[in-house]
Amino acid sequence: MDADRRIVAVEEVPEESTLLVTLRPVDADAVDDGEGDVGESDDGRPEAEAILTRAAGKVTAFRNYCQHWTDVRLDKDDGAFVRNGEVFCQKHGATFEADSGYCNFGPCEGAVLETVDVSVDGDAVYLADDAYEFVRLGSAKRDSDAGDSRIDFTGN
Numbered sequence: 001m002d003a004d005r006r007i008v009a010v011e012e013v014p015e016e017s018t019l020l021v022t023l024r025p026v027d028a029d030a031v032d033d034g035e036g037d038v039g040e041s042d043d044g045r046p047e048a049e050a051i052l053t054r055a056a057g058k059v060t061a062f063r064n065y066c067q068h069w070t071d072v073r074l075d076k077d078d079g080a081f082v083r084n085g086e087v088f089c090q091k092h093g094a095t096f097e098a099d100s101g102y103c104n105f106g107p108c109e110g111a112v113l114e115t116v117d118v119s120v121d122g123d124a125v126y127l128a129d130d131a132y133e134f135v136r137l138g139s140a141k142r143d144s145d146a147g148d149s150r151i152d153f154t155g156n
């Protein structure tokens with residue numbers, strides 16, 4: 001595996017939360033500014049976020065925006081809420097199956113989170129999706145969090 005595509009050790013991927021990472025789309029036009037997880041690096045190139053979680057030992061990754069309101073990030077820098085193999089959106093309570101991204105409850109029921117391909121080799125998780133380059137652990141750079149400014153149930 002290419003060391004540049006190593007994201008993190010498997011054991012650092014949480015089972016009851018998500019790990020936020022920043023990616024760079026290879027095709028800058030492939031990302032939509034309306035998606036709340038899109039930012040911009042210092043050199044003006046777009047960045048996008050992915051969330052990693054681990055369910056039944058399997059690591060999966062999805063882009064970090066809800067399928068209901070796409071400007072809403074699921075993980076707002078402190079980990080999305082994950083229980084019983086489901087990722088919760090704190091805005092209106094949609095739940096997504098952590099292994100498939102399928103929304104099984106909520107206003108976007110039937111929709112599916114955008115998958116980012118990852119693979120496990122040995123004790124580490126690697127980015128396997130050719131559409132992205134790995135940039136860093138943590139959030140993308142954005143001028144403002146305007147898309148996250150609407151208050152949700154938790155007051156965040």
Ligand code: FES
Nearest residue numbers: 066068089091092
């Ligand atoms: S924005 Fe996620 S459920 Fe409404």
